[in-house]
Every structure is written in C-alpha cells, then in structure tokens.
Amino acid sequence: MDSILIRLSDVSASPFGAEDNGTQNAVLRQIRLTIARGEWITVIGRNGSGKSTLAKLLSGAKFALVEGEAYRHGDLHRQGLSVPVVMQQPEASMIGVTPWEDIVLMLEQNGVRGEVIPEAAAAALRQVGLYARRHQPVQSLSGGQKQLTAIAGCTAVSAPLLILDEPTAMLDPEASELVMEQVRSLNRAGAAVVWITQRLAELREGDRVVAIDRSEVRFDGKAERFFEREGDGQGACVQEGTSMCELLGFDPPYAVETAWELERLGFPVRPLPIRPESLAKVVMRYA
Numbered sequence: 004m005d006s007i008l009i010r011l012s013d014v015s016a017s018p019f020g021a022e023d024n025g026t027q028n029a030v031l032r033q034i035r036l037t038i039a040r041g042e043w044i045t046v047i048g049r050n051g052s053g054k055s056t057l058a059k060l061l062s063g064a065k066f067a068l069v070e071g072e073a074y075r076h077g078d079l080h081r082q083g084l085s086v087p088v089v090m091q092q093p094e095a096s097m098i099g100v101t102p103w104e105d106i107v108l109m110l111e112q113n114g115v116r117g118e119v120i121p122e123a124a125a126a127a128l129r130q131v132g133l134y135a136r137r138h139q140p141v142q143s144l145s146g147g148q149k150q151l152t153a154i155a156g157c158t159a160v161s162a163p164l165l166i167l168d169e170p171t172a173m174l175d176p177e178a179s180e181l182v183m184e185q186v187r188s189l190n191r192a193g194a195a196v197v198w199i200t201q202r203l204a205e206l207r208e209g210d211r212v213v214a215i216d217r218s219e220v221r222f223d224g225k226a227e228r229f230f231e232r233e234g235d236g237q238g239a240c241v242q243e244g245t246s247m248c249e250l251l252g253f254d255p256p257y258a259v260e261t262a263w264e265l266e267r268l269g270f271p272v273r274p275l276p277i278r279p280e281s282l283a284k285v286v287m288r289y290a
C-alpha cells in the first residue's frame with residue numbers, strides 16, 4: 004500500500020477571488036509538502052499567513068489558480084467526498100440537527116451500508132463521550148461538544164486523513180485538551196492528522212512542525228529542531244543563537260522558554276522539553 008497520501012511539489016495556489024494576484028503573489032507559494040499515512044503534522048502560522056488556504060488545498064477544494072504538481076492518493080476521495088475538515092467554528096462542518104443525525108448522515112454520504120450504520124454511529128459517539136447527548140439539538144451543545152461531534156464523524160468514516168483548522172481557537176483549556184486527546188487517539192489508530200494552530204503550547208515532543216510565514220513554508224521538521232538555538236550544519240537554525248521559532252516571530256511554549264533561560268544560566272537542557280511535564284522531569288534531575 005502506498006504510504007504517501009499527499010505530495011505537493013512547488014505548488015502555488017490562489018483561491019477564487021484572489022486569482023488576479025498572479026502566481027507571484029499567490030496566497031500559497033512554492034509549497035513542498037509530503038503527508039504520509041499515520042503522520043501527525045502541526046501547522047503553525049500567524050493571522051493571514053495562509054494556513055486555512057493550505058487546509059483547503061490539502062482537502063482537495065478547487066482553486067482558481069494552481070501551479071506545480073500535486074499527487075493525492077485515491078483513498079482520500081472514496082465515494083467522491085473530500086477530506087474531512089474540522090473548522091474553527093464548530094457549526095461550520097456539521098450537517099445534522101443532532102449529533103446522532105450528523106454522524107448517520109456522514110456515514111450515509113460515505114456509502115456505509117444501512118444495516119451497520121446505527122452500530123457505527125453509536126461506537127463513534129461513545130468514543131468521544133457524547134452518546135448520552137446523541138439526540139440533543141446541536142445548537143444547545145457547548146463548543147467543545149460540537150467539535151467532538153465533528154471529530155466523531157471522522158472516526159465513524161475512518162478517514163485516512165483528517166484536517167483540523169484551529170479547532171481549539173474558541174474552546175477553553177479543558178475542552179481544548181479533550182479535543183486534542185481525541186484527535187491524538189485517532190492518530191494512534193492510524194489516521195494522518197494535520198492540526199492547524201496558533202498555540203505552540205499544543206505541540207508535543209516529536210511532532211512534525213510545518214511553519215507557514217507569508218504564504219510560504221519556512222520550516223518543516225521536528226518540533227525540537229524548531230526551537231534549537233545552535234546551528235547543526237543542517238539548516239534548522241539559520242542564525243547562530245536564534246531559533247527558527249524566534250526568527251519567524253512565534254511565541255515559544257512555556258517549557259521551551261524556561262529551558263532557554265536555564266541554558267542561559269549555565270544549565271543546558273537536552274533533550275529540549277516542549278511540554279510542562281518534560282520540563283518537570285529535567286528540573287527533577289537538578290533537584
């Protein structure tokens with residue numbers, strides 16, 4: 004089985020309405036990106052950098068102008084549907100009046116046989132903890148519950164790739180954590196995930212980070228390398244003493260900032276902690 008789901012080779016793209024810009028000023032420029040089965044990719048970028056446009060491009064949406072080569076695995080378009088995208092406004096990706104109806108419609112649209120639909124819908128809603136609320140009107144669900152319903156739809160149809168465009172932007176920390184955990188669990192079960200965010204605190208050690216800045220991919224590599232302040236000759240840190248994170252003007256997660264400060268005080272920390280629990284382990288070593 005081909006392990007590559009999507010390969011973009013120097014793709015420039017402009018959505019409808021922006022095509023007059025020409026490719027030089029395209030909303031995405033010269034994008035090189037490969038997504039393999041089962042991968043986790045965190046896409047970061049500031050407002051207007053091109054994240055949502057990338058989400059649309061990856062989902063298979065039509066564009067006014069595309070240059071370059073784009074390969075997409077046939078599994079992404081079973082039954083002619085595009086890749087599921089969970090958006091910032093939870094309602095945007097919902098089609099049913101209740102979570103139950105939403106999942107059932109999603110299964111029907113994906114050509115799942117009628118007799119197995121109730122069981123599949125129940126299993127997906129149980130997994131995200133929403134079975135008891137399955138007949139509650141969508142408009143009365145909390146933001147987090149709506150996002151979980153959208154995620155249950157992706158679980159139910161076993162999508163090989165799932166794109167989430169700032170899914171936690173409107174959620175409180177607890178709901179954000181719950182949504183992230185559900186998506187990580189889908190990823191552990193084999194789905195590739197593109198998680199778009201502006202919150203670097205959502206990164207975990209080992210994540211692949213794709214940083215977009217002004218329509219271009221400026222970094223694609225392991226999170227640890229994104230915060231690396233010393234050049235290793237392989238191009239992750241292009242300016243000695245300054246990480247790619249700083250160069251591109253992102254706020255690092257708290258654990259990274261603390262590790263940098265420890266380093267400044269003469270306590271180099273390796274491997275670089277990204278999550279607070281990893282930082283705690285490092286501090287314990289000094290205690």
Ligand SMILES: Nc1ncnc2c1ncn2[C@@H]1O[C@H](COP(=O)(O)OP(=O)(O)OP(=O)(O)O)[C@@H](O)[C@H]1O
Nearest residue numbers: 018019020021030048049050051052053054055056
């Ligand atoms: N259809 C369009 N017509 C004209 N300009 C567009 C169109 N779609 C996107 N753009 C422009 O392209 C740039 C990137 O937009 P995009 O929505 O991809 O950014 P983003 O990184 O998702 O931003 P945000 O974090 O604010 O949602 C913006 O300057 C936006 O105004």
